Amino acid sequence: MHFINFGFNFVVILRYDNLSAFVDVKKPIIMRFKKALLALPLAILIFAIYGFKYHADEQDWFAYMNRCLSQSYDAAADPKLKKVELTLTSDYFIRLRKTYAKNRQEYYSFNLHQLSDFDYLGSTVNGTLHFKTNADDIIVQTYNDRHGDVDSMTTVLDIPVKNMEPERLDSLHEAINYFKAKGL
Secondary structure, three states: EEEHHHHHHOOOEOOOOHHEEEEEEEHHHHHEEEEEEEEHHHHHHHHHHHHHHOOOHHHHHHHHHHHHHHHHOHHHHHOOEEEEEEEEEOEEEEEEEEEHHHHEEEEEEEEEEHHHEEEEEEEEOOEEEEEOOOOEEEEEEEEOOOEEEEEEEEEEEEEEOOOOOOHHHHHHHHHOOOOOOHHO
């Protein structure tokens, strides 16, 4: 006879011939089951983290850039401004149209393919997005009743913005890099 104490303040008496059958068969099955129970949640966690990662497509980037640009534009930087339109078009042009009093308009446009540098100057409260192109690739058109249309070209476009948190700026930079990497 052999005495086994399981820690429950009682003793189980087993005979040796029954003990060998109990220990050899039951313990390996229980140990395998415990290992599987430990590995299963870990496998599910790894699959959840890496298996369901969302990758934005072109339409998502267009929507994000247009929302970011329109929400971030700081119209208060120019008190004479009546209306502003800032968008990224489907042909990869950033277009800015400003409308002032007395029907005066300014229009800026450039293709992201021509963009050589993108920078932000300012704080999280307000600042300036600084777009620079390779050459005089930014179209500038102005119109007013006195002088009519005046067309010119430039290499720099500064856009006043507000509430530009670092995360938003990083996402905007990532979106621009996405479109530039497409080979426009």
